[in-house]
Amino acid sequence: MIADEDVEAFWRDGVVCLRDVVPAAWLARLEAPLEATLASGQAADLGVLAGPGEATGRFAAGTDHWRTSDDLRAFASESPLPGLAAALLRSEHVWLYEDSVLVKEPGSSLRTEFHTDAAYFHATGAAMGTFWVPLDPTDQANGTLRFVTGSHRWPKDFRPNLFVTTDPIPGTEGDVVPDVLADPDLAAAVVSFDLRPGDVTVHHARTLHGAPANTTADRRRRALSVRYCGDGVTWQPRPGLPLSEHQAALPAGGPLGPPACLPVWPPTT
Numbered sequence: 001m002i003a004d005e006d007v008e009a010f011w012r013d014g015v016v017c018l019r020d021v022v023p024a025a026w027l028a029r030l031e032a033p034l035e036a037t038l039a040s041g042q043a044a045d046l047g048v049l050a051g052p053g054e055a056t057g058r059f060a061a062g063t064d065h066w067r068t069s070d071d072l073r074a075f076a077s078e079s080p081l082p083g084l085a086a087a088l089l090r091s092e093h094v095w096l097y098e099d100s101v102l103v104k105e106p107g108s109s110l111r112t113e114f115h116t117d118a119a120y121f122h123a124t125g126a127a128m129g130t131f132w133v134p135l136d137p138t139d140q141a142n143g144t145l146r147f148v149t150g151s152h153r154w155p156k157d158f159r160p161n162l163f164v165t166t167d168p169i170p171g172t173e174g175d176v177v178p179d180v181l182a183d184p185d186l187a188a189a190v191v192s193f194d195l196r197p198g199d200v201t202v203h204h205a206r207t208l209h210g211a212p213a214n215t216t217a218d219r220r221r222r223a224l225s226v227r228y229c230g231d232g233v234t235w236q237p238r239p240g241l242p243l244s245e246h247q248a249a250l251p252a253g254g255p256l257g258p259p260a261c262l263p264v265w266p267p268t269t
Contacts, residue, residue, distance in 0.1 A: 014203060016088070019199050020198045021080055021200055030075060046060070057214065059102075059103070088129055095229045097227040102223045112211035113162075113165060117203075129202055130225055133226065135224070145201060145203075145209050145210070146192045148207065149189045151208040159173065159175065172241065
């Protein structure tokens, strides 16, 4: 169940925090596959993008882990998340676009620069949202997310950046993301949430967001990001961004679906 005011907040602010919506059993089931993803190298250390000697500590990230982990596939398709996504996106149907492991180890100096998820999506439409699911308590000290409220309603399409730097990805199109924290008006619109395992934030794919470094000496910041699309979203490859073989199989302008996107709502028997 989700309150009407949470749905309204999602569409008004571009982000909503939902407390105690992921049961402990699901969180426990995520632990092993997340650690296996790190150990296997499927999540790359983003420090290499920051340049030699410019980063300390590790920030590991990867995508599409549901394709190789039964537990992560089950979480994205059978946990409470798809039903919550259907309610928040006001959609009868929901597709999994991708999932992502995002781990900032203690002492990681790498910031997640402000960006929009939509800039990396080969999809277009209004009903697109991201669940950020922490496995550790998170706050500003160890890198909880920060959001620019209302930015999902801006008419601008932003270029994707290299995630830990402000440099746009070469060959992409759109506006360069502004320096949010240096602009007093934008900085005043920034919100963040201290989270416990079981809590999630859900932000619109067009909402500008980022995260500070993990300045703690002994606290990890492990999270799983799960991105969903709803009714009215169509496939639209973006210039400058790579296409996987699964994604290349979908025609531009067509509906979402396999093999690129997994249908997760309504639930199947």
